[in-house]
Amino acid sequence: MEGCVLFGVLFFGSQNLLFAQAAEPTVTNPTNQSGDKSNAGQSANKNDSEEGYVSALKEGGLSPDYNRTMFIDPELAKNFNNRKKAWVNDWIRVGAYIRPRWEDRYNLNFDKSNRADISRVMQTSQLFLIIDPSPYFSMKINIQDARVWGGGSTPASVGDVRADVFANTGTTVVPGQSQNIPSQTTIREAWFMVKKLPLGAKLQVGRMAMAYGDQRMIGSANWTINGLSYDGARLMFDQDHFNIHFLGSQIVGNQSGPNGVLSANAPITAKDPTTGKTVTLSPGQPNKYLVGTYNTIKPNDWFLVDLYALGMLTSKTPAFAGSTYSTPAVAATPDSDLTQNKWSKQQDNLITTGFRITNRTAKNNLPKDGPWGGWDWALEAAFQSGTTGAKVNKQLMGQDITQAVTVNGTTYNVSTIGTQNQKYAGKQITLQTGYTFFEKLRLGTQFMLASGDANRQDGSNGTFQTLTMPRFGVFPYWNNVAGLSENVGMKNLRSLTFNIEYKTEKFGTFYASYFINSKDKVQDAWYAINGSANTGFSTELNGVGQTTAVIGKQGRGIYNEIDIAWSYMINEYCSLWLGAGFLTAGNAVKNQRNALYTYNVQTGAISALNTNVVNGTQGAASQARMFYMQFNALF
Template sequence: MLKNTITSRPSRNKKYSLLPVRLFLSFGLFGLGTLWAQDAAPPKQETVTQAETTPAKPVASEEKNTAPSTQTPAATPTSNSDAKDKDKEKDKAPAVPYKSPWKGKLDGELLGTLLLTPEHQDSIKKSPNLWITDNLRFGIQIRPRFENFNNQDFDKSTSDSKNYVTQNSQFWTLLDINESFAVKLTIQDTRLYGQYKDPSGTGYGPTSFTNSIGTAYAPGSQIPVKNNTDVREAYVIWKDFLPYTKMYLGRQVFSYGDSRIIGARNDSQIGNSFDGVRVAFDTKTWSTHAGYTVLAEESNGPNGFVTANSQKVSGASALNDTYLAFLYNTWKPSEELVVDLYEIGVIKKYNTTTASGPLVDPNLRTNGRDNLFTTGIRLSNRTASGRSLPAGKSWDWGVEYAAQTGSTGQTINASWDTLNTTIGSGANKHAAYKETVQHDASFFLAQTGYNYKGFRVGVQFARASGDPNRTDGKSATWDPLFATRSGGFPYFDSGNGIANAAFWANVRTSSIHLQYYDDTWGRFIFAIYDIRKDKVQDAWYDGNRNAVTGTTGYDANGNFVANKTVTGSTENAANNPFLKNWQPGHRLLLEYDLIYIKKINDYFSIWAGATVLYAGDAIKNQKQFNFDRNSTYFSLTLQFAI
């Protein structure tokens, strides 16, 4: 059999080489944080002091009419003392109702679904409005956005200009029940203006302005249908789960560090949400957050619960069971330094065959388990809330490095066997050596800036690794996971440009960031991004980490073909040194961003963004004669949040 004839070089299998190190790091850091917590002062809580009540003194007539007792103290009945105790209970003041410490000073984490400037967020935190009681608060966000794209593919032979309006609407409520429990619920609706269809399909119709129009399916059919209105958050906070420790249970939103690995992604109109449980251990100098969430479920449930993630139903491109587990540690030894250490795992179940028939084993595996582990460290002097500088500081800096390891689960012919050794004959002939493809990617970022009276000048360099050979035993293209795409505050430098033309995958980006803020004039941001490929053989990846691949203007023999649609960028997936007419290009894009944000009042702000992109030689060499260098993007957002 195959398993008896195939051998593998042990030194090539690195699947579990870092597992002991990860376990030691994770438990060691958690233990260290626990020891520090023993000396840390517990977080301050609001206390209510109530005055003691003094028992009422009997009147003089009652004292005179009371006959002296002739019994000894030992024989005194206990009924009199019981009556006095009951009177004392009646005289006690009623318990003071619980008042939420979040009233007038809302925790920023509770606003994790909103895209707000620091000034707008501060207004919402302090606002007493919509606190219906001392522990119940409502909130609303309405955010319509107009967007216009021109020439996204840098091809003058195509007409791809487009514009549209989307809207994000949220209604959220926070119920801080008592010292132990709180509940957060956020209902979110995201829609594209004009996306609905008249039921008859012949015109706009009198009902086309409602959202009750859909497609009629046969009774009993199990087809998951997208609903624009959904639950963005629904979780319980167990505030005294353990000393210094909270538990978050349910559908929730969270961000860590500069949101380059895990973020809320509120810059899009949809955003991220995670279904699961999270435990947060926090002291003044140390915090450890651990979480486990379900990203994809392949099994249908009873009573109409239908999943869209089963490969047997939705095909090979769908996900089977997929989970996210993470451990994120933060140490703040002083106001000058914060250190983050993290381990994040995305675990995907093995793939099963999607073929059908009487002779097909439904459990036949076409791919093994995909284990993607991201281990990283982040250092910065932005130690104040909202990852900003402490008061009085001017110079800010940050450095982050992460590596991705694990196995993709894909088995291929051993890439190290240059002789291509085979065994067997005829239909049974196959490679003698096999190997499992390993994740081997990395990410590095360094940034710094100087602040002076509302001005900030900053520079940044980021590298997200690419793969020089996508057919060998290593998968080296960085996976940005759940990162925020366009950027975040206070410096709007956590992304790779607002046009989302290229993101953290196979890029080396150098950028300059200029910002000016004034209470009267608003916030001005100007940024320049020089985006180059990390590996010229790898693809160009867009803002959703989809490879912008395509065809060249040549046939398989290297001959030019007229009137052939050319897409993508120059690439060489198998790193073939003899590939004909391959003209590798290094630069993908030059991007110029201008952003203006004006806070009109405590609840309303206007955002405008304009981008000009110039395609580099990686796109020019691919397009040849149909190349059009310029592309533009414009957006206008009206942000109402209270």
């Protein structure tokens, strides 16, 4: 039934700042999104024959679909996209991208007893090849290496004379023994595109980077050292006044392949050395898919509307227990549905539907000589439904009413009024606006609400769930989630931002911004940018696995942040970015860190005085900071 509902939603939907994830992050120019506008091939080639073909990308510059894996500013992107020297001939282009970044991150947990100071240099490097030999076909292959300076991509082997030369090598490789050392060099992209299909469609298949709108839902996350890639396919209908995109990607694969091709999420089995039997040590992670449709309607230069329906679908997977030879992993019995959060029968289906309306109709910029002058605005809202895969007790006046029931020798605390499937009910709304004076000075503001949940034990999960994006921000507007520090995610968050951007002709662009980050629901957690809850870092009381809570007022404020930054074009191949963020903890953090007493939420027992807070060795250190310097070089 869920699958039918999802299909209906997707079908109906399809019919009817600093810093960038990519040079052109939004699908707002329907005629130039896949490297082949509806008329680009004809303008460069008077006919559709392959003989004498000159790529439209060489004539008109690279379009966003060929340039979504790099983290570059607009001026550098313009030079890169239109560089003729990089073309080997009329239909083969080579490229390279190198991005070293130094970061210093201090006390971002606001912890007086452990003011973690992380200072590191990271580097992302890419080599890629674009082949566009025909008006009917193109492809791209991108090899990427991501590393921390001094860490290397793989430690040296024991006995290797170079071993002592590697700084901070870590555990060395012992020949003949299995090592859990991830490869840092990988294929970031490897896809082909079939063009000029019926109805003007294009089909992209393989490993790709995708970005839509302001990338709140789907993007490439190029601010991170690795970035995101999606294994799947897209069917795209791009015309002058509308886009219709269907997409499908496998996020998690549960099975390994032949000839030693392994999935990191596959079940782990081993032979018991005592019995000789093969046992399951881990069931692995269930298959997960991202499917949906993202559509753009652009009637004119006044505004455009994005409509999307996206499903994050997780396969039915039984609960397992045990992970040793003596207690191997065993599938849960049907009786386990009598207890909370045991879902041998349930399925996790997160459905996100939403819209985005903006007047930024020229590749996420205001159109030149458009009707709005220097005023830009955007409104986005998303609503979530589906089931979490958890079965929870129905509650009476917010309380569980249970009794002990024994089934097949096992005793369960069963709800006397029944159980229910927990459902998603999150929502997100973002309003962003600004005005640019003299094409140099922009003053802007943004308000973002990502809902929280006051009671995560009931049948509704009201915390907004991010999809794949640990989102930072996109050009050309400073609309990052909540600051350069990347210290909060788009969950249980109210964020108000004020920002200034000033562009000079000779000295680069200067940015300043102020963020006020608060909880939507005080009972819910402060969430990291990766989506996980910072349990114990701020006051909360939600009942999910929580046994203790602090005695004191529930706080709403997470932290405030002031950011300053500067970007500068060194030459047409290279740019420099500098930035700093200064954070001050809010009352939700300080109340938790400075709590003198805690109590058990189940028994009501009060703990002893926290003497470590009294004597000053623990508590809140309310000031934190983040600095960074980054070079971007590409050809």
